[in-house]
Amino acid sequence: MSAIxxxxxxxxxxxxxxxxxxxVRSQAPSLVDRNKTGVFGLIWKAARIGERLSPYVSLACIIMGVSLMTS
Known part of the structure; x- marks a missing residue:
């Protein structure tokens, strides 16, 4: 079964x-920031989500880890 x-x-x-x-953006910001449109723009958008919503993303990662261990 695929992830979709x-x-x-x-x-x-x-x-x-x-x-x-x-x-990746924290290690090499110029690599991610130069591609803000197109398919590579998804990488930039995902990095922005991770930066701005980091408490919620980390909480979601913890919940996902616990759910994977219990299932």
Missing amino acids: FNFQSLLLVILLLICTCTY
């Missing part, structure tokens, strides 16, 4: 994308 058809897997992929993009 399983809601929990889709949420996990989105959370990992947000966390990864935020980390």
Whole structure:
């Protein structure tokens, strides 16, 4: 089953994308900031979500980790 058809897997992929993009932007900001439009603009948007909503993203990561361990 792919992550598109399983809601929990889709949420996990989105959370990992947000966390990864935020980390990459913190290490190499020029790499992410130069592509604000197009397909690579999704990376920039995910990094912005991770920066601005970091308490909520970290709480979602904790909840997702607990739910994966208990299932």
